Amino acid sequence: MPQPDLVIFDFDGVLVDSEIIAARVEAEMITQAGYEITGAELSERYAGLTFKDIMLKIEEVAAIPFQASLIDQAEAMVDQRLRADVRAIEGAREAVASVAANRCICSNSRAERIGFMAEKTGLAPFFAGRIYSSLETPTRNPKPAPDVFLHAAATLGANPRNSFVVEDSVHGIAGAKAAGMRVIGFTGASHSYPGHADALTEAGAETVIRRWADFPGVLAALSEWSA
Structure with a gap:
């Protein structure tokens, strides 16, 4: 596969x-x-x-x-x-654990904030040394600039065109698309709103999921399609 x-x-x-x-x-x-x-x-x-x-x-x-x-x-x-x-979104830990490929976090939040939330929610062990804050990249340009995505790919030796991003915002999707990456939209958090999935699709997400339980199958299907 x-x-x-x-x-x-x-x-x-x-x-x-x-x-x-x-x-x-x-x-x-x-x-x-x-x-x-x-x-x-x-x-x-x-x-x-x-x-x-x-x-x-x-x-x-x-x-x-x-x-x-x-x-x-x-x-x-x-x-x-x-x-x-703060709490982890239901199923997030299991979804992250299911990823066999290299994985990381790219966020507009400060690394310190990401760190304490990751510790509190039990997500930290999945991303040790692979948390990238746009505010701490060489350019410090936040999303919707693609810089944090490209920085992560370069650091981890990944081809952007064979990389997937999971995003909940139009601005995040814009940055990922500008980086040449493929995007899965996510609408399973409490801030989701009517029309959220449509907005993410219009921004460039190839598909949108609401439950983390759907993620492994969607990632596998999209990976097959790219091949």
């Missing part, structure tokens, strides 16, 4: 149910700063972006200047909530 060179997992909203937690905190802070938005709205519009980029995009449409100190405040509050409440 053909095997991919590399299987890349996004982290927030793919392996751990963290997007909804972060979105609620960030929405509260942005609302307090003068732009009213709910956690659900923030997730739908801006999932996959750093908080800094979310603020910049809102500033463009709302003409509201945010204080730079809001970034550090939000980061601290999100970390606090995640340490207390």
Whole structure:
């Protein structure tokens, strides 16, 4: 059976149910700063972006200047909530363990945050030494730039065109496609919304799954098709 060179997992909203937690905190802070938005709205519009980029995009449409100190405040509050409440998405550990090929995490979150969530959820042993934060790559360009995906592939000796990425956001899919990789969309986290699967498909996902139980079969089928 053909095997991919590399299987890349996004982290927030793919392996751990963290997007909804972060979105609620960030929405509260942005609302307090003068732009009213709910956690659900923030997730739908801006999932996959750093908080800094979310603020910049809102500033463009709302003409509201945010204080730079809001970034550090939000980061601290999100970390606090995640340490207390984050959980692995059902079936994520089993799905990761089923991957016979090389595997890694590529995320826009800080490596420190990914690390403590991976430890809390029991995912850390699956990715020892293979966690890549876009904020800590040579360019430090976050998704939707392809840089973190290409950095991971180069580091692990993988051909991007024989690599698969699992992503829950349009911005993440854009980065993976720009890197020349194939993408499986995922909509099984709490922040998923009506039309989520359609949005991921339109962004370039070859297929979309809602349950991790479906992942091994889908990966095998797509690997065969590429051969």
